[in-house]
Amino acid sequence: MANNGSVTSQNEKTTLLGKTKQDYASILRWLSFVNAEVLPHFGAWYRPLLGLDGYNKKNVDEASKVALKNISVLEKHLTANTYLVGERITLADIFAASLLTRAFATVLDKKFRSENPAVSRWFQTIVNQPYFKAVVENPVLVDEIIKYTPPKKEEKPKKEAAPAAAAEPKPEGEQKKPKHPLEALGKPDFILDDLKRTYSNEDTRPVALPWFWQNYKAEEYSLWKVDYKYNDELKLTFMANNLIGGFHARLEASRKYLFGAQSVYGTNYNCVIRGVFLVRGQEFKPAFDVAPDWESYDFVKLDPSKEEDRKYVDDMWAWDVPVTVDGKEYPWADGHVFK
Incomplete structure (x- = not known):
């Protein structure tokens, strides 16, 4: 002040x-x-x-x-x-x-x-x-007080637990901290921190993206579209961007195995959330199910051998072009990078 x-x-x-x-x-x-x-x-x-x-x-x-x-x-x-x-x-x-x-x-x-x-x-x-x-071009005036919406979780069919003999608890000294499931994949040749550093320090289109494609190893990492399921419930763009930020915060346990960017496209009361993540391994779930709200997103695997999929990755990470959803174009509004 x-x-x-x-x-x-x-x-x-x-x-x-x-x-x-x-x-x-x-x-x-x-x-x-x-x-x-x-x-x-x-x-x-x-x-x-x-x-x-x-x-x-x-x-x-x-x-x-x-x-x-x-x-x-x-x-x-x-x-x-x-x-x-x-x-x-x-x-x-x-x-x-x-x-x-x-x-x-x-x-x-x-x-x-x-x-x-x-x-x-x-x-x-x-x-x-x-x-x-010049700083806040169009301040929003809300019609009704926003309502709290608890994070959605899809119901899963209950599995009947097979009877098993209760294992004796190990002494405290023998208990080990659970490892992340992706740790079993071992150390990759492609170092994720190198990508994060390049993306942060270099111009995205001319330097960072070409560097990524030159060094990317498809056998070690997969690429995924990560799109919000409930775009019809999104209201203000800053609220949608806060939703992304909260999701990324809850992915903290998988930070060593993920890089990506998600953005809000559109305007107030007419926006969508789209993004792309690079994921260690060939499955998305081990990296994302650390976040309680991961089921609020659709995951679609991309094929880096296809030109249109490579272009989609570039566009999602560059934040400089609009996105088209169901034939309608939405301009880029705001976003978060998970790195």
Whole structure:
């Protein structure tokens, strides 16, 4: 927060820090209030709904009450004032509006906006300033508060357990940490860390992708399309991208055996998730079933000997072309690399 004021103060002609020392002190008070009393409670409200934090209904309900109570302070102030400090936009307005963009996109719905016209008017004024739109071109205003959706798990037929004699537990000193099933494949000639390093440090199309195809060993690794099954349930692109990030976080146990990229293509309320992974071995399941939500994705093996499959890998990893699904083209929006 201090950096905002420091950077702004470098311009002696700026009006963003107010006209007087009293204005400046008021700006700092608003920065502190929004950062300490507004943002944390809104985050505790919407982050669990997005699957970014563990969901506990009681905690979410309590966070929503405190968040709405604290933002009512802004509503009361802005009912009598055009901006937070003075008669012109200041750093306080820009800072507060930027921290509230995610809240307006997730939980501050039509009902809230109709009941809080002052803060809604102020927010729209700030986010439509040219310098704000240069960073956030089209801020989202949600119609209804987003709802928490538990991760989907497909039901599996129950297997009847064969009767077996109970094995005697080993003494603690003899118990070994379970190995990852892909460890049995041994050390490959193609070192995955070399690919991850090249992809991170070099230009993707001209250097990293040609390097990959030159060094790739199909007998050691397989390539898989990994697409989300429930695209019709996706809403905002940033929420879809958060879903990818959560999935990748849950793949941590297989990090030594995977490299890939998944992206959100499309626009808000009209988007899909597509991606490609390089997997140690010839089967996808041993690498992916470490993530509880792996069954929410479709896995299709690619054939690197086919030109169209190689091109698909390049496109998924380069993030520079749209994707076509069911005859409809979706532009690239955002994505995550698993490396």
